[in-house]
Amino acid sequence: MAGTIVADDIQHSTAGSVGTEYVVNGSAKAWIHFVGNVNPPTTQDSHNFSSITDSGTGNFELSFTNSMSAATYGGCCNGDTWGGSTTFNDGGSNTTSALSIGGWNDAGARQDQAVMTAMAMGDLA
């Protein structure tokens, strides 16, 4: 691809250097910000996702455009609704093609959340 720079290290003038493998391996490979408590859920911004599947209250599946290499990538997510809430990545349900996330309220019940964000860290296929 035009404009490609091949380098093993990036060096700052005073702050030292870092290997580019840290940049490649440490960058999020997909991320999304969506509104989860409206019908249907609405994506505000994203990268490397093809769709949201709304599977029920507080239950969403996010499909990748560029699949992950293995299902053992790290998924993390966050939610924000008044009254306290938590959002989890359901790691056991992750596949290389989709990330599963869920929102819960303080009582432990599924809950849709106004702001839901998620990202995936790992290797791409």
Add this chain to the structure above:
Amino acid sequence: MQTPDFKGTYLFDRLGWAKQNLEPVQSDYRVVYEDSVDECAKILVADPNWMACALAGNILPPVWVYWELAKDEAQPDFKKHTRGYLLHETEPVGPMTEEEAIEYLIQKDIPQSVWQGWDDGNRPKMVICKKEQLPQTRTWRNAWRISDELAA
């Protein structure tokens, strides 16, 4: 904007170009489907950046590439993809209409058991509709099923 010649370019790099150069497209289409009698209806919503790629063309791989990767992942001894090159090296598909893009997305992100036999039973398992046809609130969300009215 004209999509560059991306043949042989990593898919993730193509998506990076699209993120920088294409305006996201919010589709009004929604796909409602049921893949289990014990679960509520599910709703597929296209990602706006993905839809922009589909409409622009020459960015996304053919949908069969995803089927091949899904076959690999379904193997009992699967640990890691070894045919990821299919995503990057297969010639990208050309521009699609919004309707064609939704059909592509159905075949990519909805289980094949749903879309291959979507109308085989007593009632449809899948419906493409406009977002205005869905309930406006999420009250009783877990009780939603495809209605005869929506399926008509």
